[in-house]
Amino acid sequence: MGEAVGAYGWWILGVLLLVGELALPGVYLLFLGIGAMVVGANALVGLDLSWQSQLLGFVVVSGVAALLGHRRYGQRAKAPSGEPLNDRTARLVGRRARVSEAIRDGRGRVAVEDGWWNAEGPDLPVGAGVVVTAAKGSVLIVSALDREGSPKP
Missing domain, CATH: 2.40.50.140 (Nucleic acid-binding proteins)
Structure with a gap:
């Protein structure tokens, strides 16, 4: 029962973070929400992980998601012609x-x-x-x- 509460807790946290992303400007909570959802999915399928392992997994997955997101979306923020956007x-x-x-x-x-x-x-x-x-x-x-x-x- 405790494992199910932990899995659902990660899912609830992930959904709250993703909903928060819609309400706040910028792309900050998206990657944390992805990390929480992945850890919740792992806990839900039956991986018996300690809370320390879950927290470490959350940090690692969120960090990787943020790096991949920066590579993907960080390139779009620059002007394609190299000219200053707002100057x-x-x-x-x-x-x-x-x-x-x-x-x-x-x-x-x-x-x-x-x-x-x-x-x-x-x-x-x-x-x-x-x-x-x-x-x-x-x-x-x-x-x-x-x-x-x-x-x-």
Whole structure:
């Protein structure tokens, strides 16, 4: 009877952890729930394991599940093209732009793609061509382009 309570206890713990995974953000309780369900299944089929062995099995199975999960799902979190996912200004580095508000005393605005951005760089008139060389927060660092469209030294 005590073994059945232990097996069902692991199953109940596993189900609670899996339900908790649905309620909480992130993928943390999933692997613990898998570990508890595996240990519960082993105890249910009649493996006579001490509580220490069950606890060790839970830790090992949860750890292996977490490693496999990280290998599988950790790769999906990265941008497929290698571009920063949530850093829009960093994605603009290397793009060409036009000065939309003259850069005076090192500050102005540039038009890049479909937006206008605050910029820092050499003093330039409206319409001058620039290339984005870096990003500092939401400010783009720009360099002037020569008449052929190449960056000036």
